[in-house]
Amino acid sequence: MLKFTDPAKQAVWDALIVKNGHFFEPRIVINNVGYEKDKLIYVHSETSVFTDEPSAGSCLAGELEVRMLAPTVEIPRMASVEAYVRVSDGTTHSDWLPQGKYWIDTRETSKDDGLPVLTIHCFDAMLKTEQMYPSTVGTWPQTDIQVVNQIASAIGVSIDSRTNLNQAYSISAPVDYTMREVLSYIGAMYAGNWIITMEGKLLLVALNGIPEETSLLVDEEGNIITFGIDPDTGEELAISLVEL
Amino acid sequence: MSSYEIHNILKRARTLEISSPFQPYSGVEILTGLTDDDGNEVIYYAPSDPNVRNSGRVLTIENPWGTQAQADNILTQIKGFTYQPYDATEAFVDPSAEIGDGVSVNDVYSGIYSMSRSFSALMPADVSAPQSEEIDHEYPYESMADRSIERRFTAMESEFRIQSGEIAAKVSETGGAGNNVSWSLKSTGWAVYSNGKKVFEVTSSGASVSGKITASSGEIGGFRIGSSYINLNGLSFGGNKQGIYLGDKGLQLGPQSGSHFKASVNGDVEAANMTLTGQLTIGGTPIAASDLRKGAERANSGYSGWNGVRDNWNNATTYGTNTYPRYFYCGTLNSKDHQIVMGEMVFTPRFVSAIGLWVLGTGGVG
Numbered sequence: 001m002l003k004f005t006d007p008a009k010q011a012v013w014d015a016l017i018v019k020n021g022h023f024f025e026p027r028i029v030i031n032n033v034g035y036e037k038d039k040l041i042y043v044h045s046e047t048s049v050f051t052d053e054p055s056a057g058s059c060l061a062g063e064l065e066v067r068m069l070a071p072t073v074e075i076p077r078m079a080s081v082e083a084y085v086r087v088s089d090g091t092t093h094s095d096w097l098p099q100g101k102y103w104i105d106t107r108e109t110s111k112d113d114g115l116p117v118l119t120i121h122c123f124d125a126m127l128k129t130e131q132m133y134p135s136t137v138g139t140w141p142q143t144d145i146q147v148v149n150q151i152a153s154a155i156g157v158s159i160d161s162r163t164n165l166n167q168a169y170s171i172s173a174p175v176d177y178t179m180r181e182v183l184s185y186i187g188a189m190y191a192g193n194w195i196i197t198m199e200g201k202l203l204l205v206a207l208n209g210i211p212e213e214t215s216l217l218v219d220e221e222g223n224i225i226t227f228g229i230d231p232d233t234g235e236e237l238a239i240s241l242v243e244l
Numbered sequence: 245m246s247s248y249e250i251h252n253i254l255k256r257a258r259t260l261e262i263s264s265p266f267q268p269y270s271g272v273e274i275l276t277g278l279t280d281d282d283g284n285e286v287i288y289y290a291p292s293d294p295n296v297r298n299s300g301r302v303l304t305i306e307n308p309w310g311t312q313a314q315a316d317n318i319l320t321q322i323k324g325f326t327y328q329p330y331d332a333t334e335a336f337v338d339p340s341a342e343i344g345d346g347v348s349v350n351d352v353y354s355g356i357y358s359m360s361r362s363f364s365a366l367m368p369a370d371v372s373a374p375q376s377e378e379i380d381h382e383y384p385y386e387s388m389a390d391r392s393i394e395r396r397f398t399a400m401e402s403e404f405r406i407q408s409g410e411i412a413a414k415v416s417e418t419g420g421a422g423n424n425v426s427w428s429l430k431s432t433g434w435a436v437y438s439n440g441k442k443v444f445e446v447t448s449s450g451a452s453v454s455g456k457i458t459a460s461s462g463e464i465g466g467f468r469i470g471s472s473y474i475n476l477n478g479l480s481f482g483g484n485k486q487g488i489y490l491g492d493k494g495l496q497l498g499p500q501s502g503s504h505f506k507a508s509v510n511g512d513v514e515a516a517n518m519t520l521t522g523q524l525t526i527g528g529t530p531i532a533a534s535d536l537r538k539g540a541e542r543a544n545s546g547y548s549g550w551n552g553v554r555d556n557w558n559n560a561t562t563y564g565t566n567t568y569p570r571y572f573y574c575g576t577l578n579s580k581d582h583q584i585v586m587g588e589m590v591f592t593p594r595f596v597s598a599i600g601l602w603v604l605g606t607g608g609v610g
Contacts (some may be wrong), residue, residue, distance in 0.1 A: 001247060001248065001249035001251075001338075001340050001341060001342055001345050002340040002341075002342055003247070003340065013340070017338060023365040023366070024339060024363075024364070024365055024366065024367040025365075026363035026364075040363070040459060042359065042362075043362070043363035044361070044362050044363065045360065045361050045363070046358075046359070046360040046361075047343055047358070047359055047360075048343070048357065048358035048359070048374070049343055049357050049358070050357060050358075050374060051358060051374055052374060052375075052376050053374065053375050053376040054266070054303075054357075054373075054375075055303075055305075056305050056318075057305050057306065057307070063578055083363070085339045085363060085367060087339075095341060096581075097340060099339065099361075099363070162248070162344075163248070167314075167317060169309065169311075169314060170309070171306075171309055172309060174608065176440050176441050176442075177440050178440065181440055182438075185306070185307045185308065185309060188274075188305035188306065188307050189307060189309070189310075189314055189318070190274075190318070190321070191303060191305075191318045191321050191322050193459065195343050197342060197343075198342060203343075203344070206321070206344075206345040207271075207303070207322060207325070207327075208322050208325035208344040209344055209355075210248065210320065210344065210345070210354070210355035211248045211250055211345070211346045212346075235442045
């Protein structure tokens with residue numbers, strides 16, 4: 001779950017998200033130029049760790065499609081595209097929450113009611129792993145985390161702190177392998193699959209990595225019902241058991 | 245900043261489809277894509293007992309760097325994990341929800357493994373834990389990797405059949421996937437890849453294979469491949485052609501009637517000339533070059549005692565009142581100590597001669 005690093009910004013988000021009548025607003029930043037709802041017609045994102053059945057070793061690229069009124073400024077080839085969303089009640093807005101960083105793969109221009117429309121299809125940084133691994137660089141074997149660090153560096157992302165490569169498996173020189181294949185094999189070693197997060201970080205999602213199920217009482221919106229603050233931890237107290 | 249959290253969708257989705265949970269994971273298979281000395285693929289299993297391994301769901305992964313320890317570790321990690329498939333469309337999920345988060349859907353708990361989202365005022369999302377058409381496997385089944393390979397082979401076969409009449413004109417195609425078997429057909433040649441490595445290639449200069457070749461007959465570079473032998477210039481074992489034979493009868497280089505080297509499967513060796521640069525062992529005894537003497541060296545007077553044998557047949561020696569006209573001996577010459585003498589002795593003054601073997605120990609003639 002993505003959260004703001006600034007607690008104040010997170011508090012605004014948390015307050016608005018449970019408020020009746022809240023709504024969301026998108027923002028797309030293409031090559032450092034921002035476009036909001038007055039320019040955006042359709043924005044759709046897709047991310048999966050696998051699409052068929054549970055497996056390990058996938059490296060699926062996230063995708064973003066944007067239809068918008070064609071900008072007057074020229075958009076360079078393979079320009080970066082960042083997606084954001086904020087929650088609002090009409091008066092108060094949260095800060096922009098990142099929804100992924102992508103790069104344009106294809107673009108198409110058309111006319112809609114006489115207005116020029118640009119449609120772009122984008123992939124996240126995972127697509128950049130479709131390059132040969134430079135196996136002649138460095139001495140081998142190396143540990144899995146060393147190899148993943150090199151791949152992350154090559155595709156210009158950082159590694160999400162939740163990625164847990166704790167076995168330090170030995171990797172022989174990956175001759176004639178793409179970075180994607182190498183990532184895939186390393187992910188499989190930990191029964192996990194790689195994605196690029198909404199913050200644009202490389203994350204290994206373990207197949208069985210979902211948090212343990214809880215039995216906390218929630219309202220009809222799915223929000224956890226709390227009743228006060230734990231004086232020791234300062235955290236809100238949730239109801240986990242009701243006895244009649 | 246991110247952490248894995250749980251989202252409660254409840255029934256707040258346009259459609260909800262929840263399937264039965266899969267069987268808990270009970271085993272792991274790592275396909276390395278490598279082959280052992282017998283040509284079999286190296287596969288690591290955990291646990292080793294197939295009955296236990298297949299008692300639930302088996303996670304099959306591909307990894308050329310796989311090890312048994314890795315398979316054991318993965319099993320420790322996923323053993324007992326139950327995958328719960330579901331599919332919720334246009335669900336109201338907080339945009340902060342991420343892949344890997346937990347989700348409670350209509351009293352069923354699972355994870356977000358796939359998510360597509362429309363950026364609108366409500367930000368609805370399709371979230372799911374996907375599954376293939378086959379819901380679950382009560383019985384042993386083909387793994388994902390096996391089916392994937394099978395599909396790709398089938399696809400390749402189909403395309404080649406369809407395009408067989410067009411290959412000459414349509415020469416820039418690739419197919420398959422890098423993870424398993426793929427192919428490339430270009431104007432410069434065509435190639436087959438396995439796990440991203442080129443295993444077979446045909447170009448204008450010929451064909452090359454990287455990996456295992458199995459052939460029961462044929463010819464490579466002048467070497468003829470028979471059912472149980474390879475030979476050059478038609479030489480058979482014991483034959484008289486100038487060639488090479490390597491087969492079930494042994495090895496032969498050169499014609500039997502001329503200079504040749506021959507080693508049979510029984511261990512019989514013939515060689516026209518031989519130079520040994522290493523150790524020679526006869527009957528289990530190592531023989532060093534210094535152990536071997538030939539004619540002139542045997543007669544060399546520099547060798548005496550038990551380290552050598554003298555040949556003194558032409559020398560006459562008098563020892564005490566006895567004369568040894570011709571003899572050879574071991575031990576110290578002209579000493580009564582530790583001698584073995586074989587030869588002719590003349591006893592004086594009685595002039596009796598004898599031929600025989602004497603052992604001369606300390607204290608006199610034996």
